[in-house]
Amino acid sequence: MKLRTFKKGIHPGEYKEFSHDKKIEQMPLPEQVYIPLQQHIGAPCEPLVKKGDTVKTGQVIGRSSAYVSAPVHASITGIVKAVDKFPHPLGMRVEMVHIERTGDEDDWELLSIPENWEKAPRVELIKLINEAGIVGMGGAAFPTHVKLNPPADKKIDSFILNGVECEPYLTSDHRLMVEYTDQILAGMNIIMSLLKVENGYIGIENNKPDAIEMMSKRVKDLGYSFQVVPLEVKYPQGAEKMLIESVLHRKVPAGGLPMDVGVVVNNVATAKAVADAVLEGKPLVERVTTVTGDGIVHPKNLLTRIGAPFNDLVEFCGGVKDETTMVFMGGPMMGQAQYDLSVPVIKAAGGIVCNTSKMITMVEHFPCIRCGACVDACPMYLLPTKLAKLTEHKKYEEAEKLGIQNCIECGSCAFSCPAHIPLVQWLRVGKMRVSELKRKQKAS
Amino acid sequence: MSERMEKNEKTTSDQSAEVSEKPKKEAPAPKPKKDPRDRLYKPKGRPLTMASSPYSQTKDNVPKIMWCVSLALTPAVIGAVVFFGLKAVFMISTSILAAMVTELVITRIRKQPDTLDDGSAFLTGLLLALTLPPTFPVSGCVLGSIFAIAIGKQIFGGLGCNIFNPALLGRAFLQASFPVKMTTWVLPRYADMNAYTGAVSPDAITGATPLGLLKYEKIFTHLKPLLIGNVGGSLGETSALALLAGGIFLLILRHADWRIPVGFLGSVAVFGGIFWMVDPATYPSPLFHLLSGGLLLGAFFMATDMVTSPITIKGTWIYSVGAGLILVIIRLFGGLPEGVMYSILLMNGLTPLINRFTRPKFFGEARA
Numbered sequence: 176m177k178l179r180t181f182k183k184g185i186h187p188g189e190y191k192e193f194s195h196d197k198k199i200e201q202m203p204l205p206e207q208v209y210i211p212l213q214q215h216i217g218a219p220c221e222p223l224v225k226k227g228d229t230v231k232t233g234q235v236i237g238r239s240s241a242y243v244s245a246p247v248h249a250s251i252t253g254i255v256k257a258v259d260k261f262p263h264p265l266g267m268r269v270e271m272v273h274i275e276r277t278g279d280e281d282d283w284e285l286l287s288i289p290e291n292w293e294k295a296p297r298v299e300l301i302k303l304i305n306e307a308g309i310v311g312m313g314g315a316a317f318p319t320h321v322k323l324n325p326p327a328d329k330k331i332d333s334f335i336l337n338g339v340e341c342e343p344y345l346t347s348d349h350r351l352m353v354e355y356t357d358q359i360l361a362g363m364n365i366i367m368s369l370l371k372v373e374n375g376y377i378g379i380e381n382n383k384p385d386a387i388e389m390m391s392k393r394v395k396d397l398g399y400s401f402q403v404v405p406l407e408v409k410y411p412q413g414a415e416k417m418l419i420e421s422v423l424h425r426k427v428p429a430g431g432l433p434m435d436v437g438v439v440v441n442n443v444a445t446a447k448a449v450a451d452a453v454l455e456g457k458p459l460v461e462r463v464t465t466v467t468g469d470g471i472v473h474p475k476n477l478l479t480r481i482g483a484p485f486n487d488l489v490e491f492c493g494g495v496k497d498e499t500t501m502v503f504m505g506g507p508m509m510g511q512a513q514y515d516l517s518v519p520v521i522k523a524a525g526g527i528v529c530n531t532s533k534m535i536t537m538v539e540h541f542p543c544i545r546c547g548a549c550v551d552a553c554p555m556y557l558l559p560t561k562l563a564k565l566t567e568h569k570k571y572e573e574a575e576k577l578g579i580q581n582c583i584e585c586g587s588c589a590f591s592c593p594a595h596i597p598l599v600q601w602l603r604v605g606k607m608r609v610s611e612l613k614r615k616q617k618a619s
Numbered sequence: 620m621s622e623r624m625e626k627n628e629k630t631t632s633d634q635s636a637e638v639s640e641k642p643k644k645e646a647p648a649p650k651p652k653k654d655p656r657d658r659l660y661k662p663k664g665r666p667l668t669m670a671s672s673p674y675s676q677t678k679d680n681v682p683k684i685m686w687c688v689s690l691a692l693t694p695a696v697i698g699a700v701v702f703f704g705l706k707a708v709f710m711i712s713t714s715i716l717a718a719m720v721t722e723l724v725i726t727r728i729r730k731q732p733d734t735l736d737d738g739s740a741f742l743t744g745l746l747l748a749l750t751l752p753p754t755f756p757v758s759g760c761v762l763g764s765i766f767a768i769a770i771g772k773q774i775f776g777g778l779g780c781n782i783f784n785p786a787l788l789g790r791a792f793l794q795a796s797f798p799v800k801m802t803t804w805v806l807p808r809y810a811d812m813n814a815y816t817g818a819v820s821p822d823a824i825t826g827a828t829p830l831g832l833l834k835y836e837k838i839f840t841h842l843k844p845l846l847i848g849n850v851g852g853s854l855g856e857t858s859a860l861a862l863l864a865g866g867i868f869l870l871i872l873r874h875a876d877w878r879i880p881v882g883f884l885g886s887v888a889v890f891g892g893i894f895w896m897v898d899p900a901t902y903p904s905p906l907f908h909l910l911s912g913g914l915l916l917g918a919f920f921m922a923t924d925m926v927t928s929p930i931t932i933k934g935t936w937i938y939s940v941g942a943g944l945i946l947v948i949i950r951l952f953g954g955l956p957e958g959v960m961y962s963i964l965l966m967n968g969l970t971p972l973i974n975r976f977t978r979p980k981f982f983g984e985a986r987a
Contacts, residue, residue, distance in 0.1 A: 343675060366812050416982060428983040500668050507674040514667050535674055540683040541737060542779035547876070547930035549679075555982040560930060561974075578981040586673035593679040594779075600671050 178381055179323035180407035181420040184554045185345050185587045186214045187410055187508065189382060191475040193467040194346045199354055201478045202294050202491055204281060208250050208482030209261050209271045209519040210236065215310040215318050222272060229277070231284040233458045235306075236272050245308045245318040249274055250480040252282040252459035264485070264504045264518040265511055271519070274482070285456035292453050296368055300453060302502040307452035308459045308522075313337060313348075313413065314505060316523040318507060319449065321371050322441070325434045328521075332437040334367050335422055336446055338386060339406065339413040340378040342506025345526040347463040350384035350476045352379065355447055356393045362446030365453050370439055375401040376422050381409045397478035410508060411585035415440045417554050429581050444525075464520055466492045470499030470529035485516040485527055508586045541594040549588035549598055555581045559588035559598045566605030575609045582606060648700050664876070683777075684874045685738030689745055691869045692920065694861035696749070699854040702807035705754040707854050711748040712759050717764035718744030723759060725773040736954055739778050743767050746786035749855025749915060750960070751793070754803045762796075763789040783967045784924045794960070804828055804851040828852045829911045830956035845910040856913040866919030875923035878932070882939025883918040883946075884909055890947040902951060917959035927967040934970075934977035942966045944975070 213219035220237030224230060230249040237247040253276040265271040286306055289295035299607030305320035325331055336359070340348040352359060367375050377394075379387050391403045404422050410419055416427045418440060425436040433440055441449075444462060451457040460481055467474040479488055485502070489495055495502070503510035504524050549559035559579055566575040579602060588598040622741040625630040658943050722740035726733055734740070744764050744776065751760065767789025775781040794801045804827055804925045828851045829840035844850050848858025856862070869875040908914065922942055942962040949958025 186674075278908075330915045426983045428985065429981045432982065501670070501674065502667055503672070503674060505672075505866075508672060510672050510674065512667070512669045512671070512674070514669055530674070535668070535670075537668070538676065538680070542777065544681055544925045545928075546684070546925035547932075547935075548679075550930050551932075556979040556984075557981060558930065558974075558978060577978065578984070581736075581981045587951050590673050590675060591677050593677060593684055594681050595669065595676060599673065603663070 178405055179424075181410050181412065181417045181554060183552060183556070184411060184417070185552045185588055186408065188407055189408070189553065190343045190467075191346050191349070191382065193344065193469070193471075194465050194476055195349055195383075197346070197350070197474065197476050197491070199463055199476045199478050199575045200302050202480070202483065202488065204251055204276060204279070205254070205480055205483035205487050207252050207253075207273065207275045207484075208246055208480060209273050209484065210482040211263055211519065211521060212237040212247060212270045212272065214247055214308075214522045215245045215316045216483075217241060217245070217278075217318055217321075220244065220247055221272070222270070224255045224258070224272060226255055226257055229253070230255060230274060231282045233284040233286075233460055235308075235406045235458075239476045239536050241316055243321055245270075245310050246458075248308055248458040248460050250353060250482045251276045252280060253277045258435070260321075261265040262515050262518050264513060264521060264562035268352060271482075276331045277355060283457075286452065286458060287457040287591045288453060292365065293368070300369060304449060304452055306388065306458070309445060309448045309452060310459070310522050312448065312462060312523055312525070314509065314523050314525060316521075317444055319441065321438055325370075325439070330437055331370050331372050331434060331435040331439055333374040333376065333439075334363070334370055334372050335418060335419055335421060335440045336363050336377040336401075337413060337415075337439060337440050338377055338383075338390070338443045338444060339418060340383070340525075341380060341408075341410045341413040342508055342510075342525070343410075344467050344528045345465050345506050347465070347476055347525050349386050350465075351443050351447060351463055352383070353389050356389050357397070358447045359443050360390075360393055360397060360399060360401070360446075361454065362448070363401065363450055364434070366439075366446060368572035373400070375399070377401055377403045377424050377508060378395075378412075378418050379403065380412060381405050382408045393407075411554060411583070412588075413552070413588060414583050414585060416583070419554065420432050429578065432585060440525060462522065462524070464488065464519070464524050464530075465526035467526060468499075468502075468529040469534050470496050470502070470531045472496060480519055481522055485513065485518055485520065488520065488527060489516060495529045496531065498533075499529050500532045501535045502527065502529045504528075508590065509584065531534055538595045540596050543596055546568045546593060548591040548593060552587040552591040554585065554587060557582060559602060560596075562605060563596065563601035565600050566601045566608070569608075571605065571608045571612050574605050575612075579605045579609055629896050643799065646796065671924060681739075682737045685742050687872055687874045688869060688920065689738060689742050691874075692745055692749065692855070694864045695855040695858065695916065696745075698848050698858035698861040699753075702857060703805075703854060704808060704863065706753060710751065710757055711745060712751075712765045714748035714751075714760040715741055715744035717761040718747070718768050719741055721765045721768040725769060726777070729773070731777065734778060737778060739772075740768060741763035743772070743785045743789070747789045749916060750786065750790045750853050752804055752853055753794075754798075755800055759793060759797060759800065766792045767817045779926055780927060782971070783964055784921055784927050785966075787921055787964055790960055791964060793949065802831075804831070806851050807849050807857065829907075829957065830950065833907075833911075834956040839903060839907065840911070842906060844912060845907070850911075853913060853916075856916045859910045859915055862915040862919060863905075869919060869923070874918065876925075876928070876935055878935045879923045879928060879939045880918040883922055883937050883943050884914070886940040886943025887914065888948055890944055891951075894947070894951060908947070908950070912950075912957045913959040916930060917963055918942070921959070922963050922966070927970060929970050929973045929977065931974060931979060932979040933979070934973040937973050937977065938966050938970060941969070 190560030195251045218239040220239045224236045234249045253274045257273040260268040261271045304606045309319040310316040582602045718740045719934045767785040771785030771788035772781045832838040891908040892905040945962035
C-alpha cells in the first residue's frame with residue numbers, strides 16, 4: 176500500500192539510531208532551574224514571586240491577563256534566588272525566575288480537578304488547561320487553550336494527533352508514543368471531546384514501526400475510534416499544513432490556519448500534558464527531551480524538569496566528547512545553535528543535539544546556478560532562490576507579492592541547495608523586513 | 620546569522636562589542652547587567668560554533684555537478700577520438716585549456732576568487748569542442764573558447780549569472796565568423812558513405828552530415844550508422860549511443876532535469892512525426908530526427924544547463940517543448956540543416972520570461 180504523504184519536501188538523513196530504542200529516563204531533580212517567564216507565542220507573563228520567596232513544585236510564578244498567553248510554574252520546590260535576565264536557548268536574554276532547590280522533597284501544588292472530567296463544563300476544562308500552562312510542545316509553543324477554543328464560525332470536524340517527528344535525531348515523541356501510549360490517547364480523547372469532533376487521526380511516520388504498532392494496539396484495546404495513519408518518511412511532515420495534506424488531503428489556504436479547513440492539530444507531548452493536567456492536576460513542569468548526537472557520550476531520552484540547565488542533562492548523559500563543535504536545541508533542520516550550555520530547557524525543547532565536526536561541516540558556498548532544487552523541495556510552492564535574491568537586493572515589496580510570508584522556515588530549500596546558499600536565512604530576514612514594512616504602512 | 624565563535628574568556632562587554640561590529644549598524648544594545656552565570660559552559664577548552672539552521676545539507680555541490688556532467692561526456696569524447704583520430708584530442712584539449720586560461724585571467728582582473736576548480740570553465744571548453752567540425756582549425760577553437768568564457772559568461776558576472784549557454788554562444792560566434800569552416804565536414808575514419816546512405820552519389824563522399832545530405836541532396840541516411848556514429852558531423856555529436864549513455868548517467872545522478880530531454884526529444888518526435896506522416900518522401904522519420912545532428916548532445920548536455928534553463932517545473936516543459944518546436948521548424952524549413960544551437964539559444968533568451976510567468980501557486984493559494 177502506498178503511504179500517505181504531501182507533495183515536495185525532502186528526505187534528510189534520519190540519525191534516529193542514537194536514541195530511538197533508549198527508554199525514557201527520569202532525570203534527578205536539578206539543583207537549580209531558570210524558568211523563562213515567556214514560553215509561548217503571545218503576551219509575556221508578569222512575575223508573581225520575588226527574590227527570597229519559597230515556591231512549591233507546580234506553583235504559578237508568572238501570569239498574564241492576556242488571552243493568548245499561558246502561565247508558567249515553578250518546576251522544583253525551593254527558594255527564588257533572582258528574577259532577572261538570563262541567557263535563553265533562542266539566543267537572547269530573557270526574564271527568568273531562578274529557583275534553587277531546598278532539600279530533596281518534591282512538594283507539589285496541584286491544580287484542582289473535576290471528579291469526572293466528562294461531566295465537567297467545557298469552559299472549566301479549557302480554563303484548567305490554560306492554568307496548567309500547556310503550550311504546543313512540538314516547537315511553536317502556541318497556547319493550547321486557544322487552539323481548543325476556536326471561534327464559533329469555524330466548524331471543526333477532525334483532529335489530528337501529530338506523532339510525525341520528522342526532524343532528524345529527535346526521538347522524544349517516538350518514545351512517548353511507545354511508553355506513555357495510554358496517557359497520550361486519554362489526552363487525545365479529552366481534546367476531541369472539548370472540540371466536539373468525531374474523527375481522530377494519529378499521524379506517525381513509517382520509521383517508527385513500534386510506535387505505530389503500540390498506538391494501534393492500545394486504540395483497539397481501549398475502544399477508541401481513532402485511526403492511526405502511517406505516513407511516508409519525509410520532511411517537513413510535522414508542519415501542521417503538511418500533516419493536514421498528508422492525512423486528509425486538505426490544503427490550508429495561504430495565510431490561513433488549520434481551523435479554516437476544519438482541523439486542529441496537536442503534538443503527542445501536548446496531548447500527554449493535557450491528560451496529566453485534567454486527570455492528575457499536574458501543571459506543565461516537565462517534558463521529555465532527547466539528548467543525542469555523535470558528540471554525546473551516552474545518548475538518552477530524558478524526562479526532565481522545565482528550566483533545568485542544558486548542562487545538567489548533558490552531564491547526566493556522560494557529558495560531551497572533546498571533539499564536539501556544535502550543540503543545538505531542536506532538530507538540525509529548524510533548531511537553534513547554542514554557545515552556552517547553561518541555558519534552560521523550555522517547554523518546546525524537543526531535543527539537545529551535540530555534534531562533532533564529522534556531522535557538522537562548514538561548507539563554502541557557490542553562486543546560485545539556478546538549478547531549481549529549492550523550488551523542487553519547497554513544500555509551500557515558493558521560489559526560494561528568487562525570494563532570497565529579492566531580499567538581498569532589498570526588494571521587499573516584490574518578495575511579498577511572490578508570497579514570502581507563506582514561508583514556514585522549514586529549511587528544505589537550504590538543505591537541498593547544491594551551492595549551499597543559506598536560503599532559509601535570507602527568507603527569514605525577508606519575512607522580518609516585510610512585516611516591518613507592513614507595520615509601518617499601517618502606522619502611517 | 621553568520622558563524623560566530625564565542626570565546627569562553629569573553630566578558631559580556633566583549634560580546635556586545637562584537638555584536639555591534641556586525642554589518643547592520645544599529646544602535647549598540649545597552650550593556651547587559653553583570654550576570655552570575657557568565658561562566659560559559661563549553662566542552663573542554665573549545666568554543667562552540669554558532670550557525671543558523673539547517674545544520675544538515677545535501678552532499679551535492681556545484682563543482683560535483685559540473686565535474687559529473689564532464690564525466691558523462693566521456694563516451695562522446697571517446698567516440699570523437701575513435702572516429703576522428705588525434706585531431707580530436709588536440710581540439711578538445713586546446714579548447715579546454717583556452718577556456719580555463721580565459722576564466723583565470725578574467726577572474727584575476729575582476730579581483731574575484733579563482734573559480735577554476737568549480738569545473739564550469741572546463742565543461743564549457745569541452746562542450747564547445749564537441750560541437751565543432753573535425754576539420755576546424757585549432758586556433759579557431761581557442762578563439763571560440765575565449766569568446767564563450769569572456770562574452771558568454773564572465774561579462775554577466777561569472778557562474779550562474781549568464782543568460783545564454785556559454786558553449787553554444789561560443790559556437791554561434793564561430794558560426795558567424797567562419798561560416799565555411801564551420802560547415803566543412805569529413806567522414807569518420809571507418810565510414811563507407813555508399814553503404815550508409817544506399818545511394819551512389821559522388822558528392823556524398825565529401826563528407827556531408829546526414830542532415831546536410833537530406834537538406835541539399837534529399838538523401839536519407841540509414842539509422843544504424845547514425846546510432847553508432849559512423850557518419851559525418853561534429854566531434855561529439857555523431858554517436859547517438861555514446862551520448863545516450865552519458866545522458867542516462869546524468870539523469871540517474873539527477874544532475875540533469877529529466878523533463879528537459881524528455882520534453883525536447885519528445886516534441887521533436889511529435890512535431891517531426893506530424894510532417895513525416897503527411898509526406899514521408901519529403902520529410903524524415905521522427906527517429907531520424909532524434910538520432911541525427913547535435914540533437915542528443917543538445918538535449919542532454921546543453922539544454923539541461925541549469926543556469927540557463929527555467930527553475931519552475933511548468934517552465935521546464937514550456938522551455939523544452941518550445942526548443943523542440945523551433946528545432947523542427949529550422950530543420951525542415953530553415954536555410955541551415957541544423958537547428959539545435961539556435962533552438963536552445965532562443966529558449967535560453969526566453970527563460971527569464973518563462974520563469975516569471977510560471978510561478979507555481981503557493982500552497983493553498985486561490986488563483987483564477
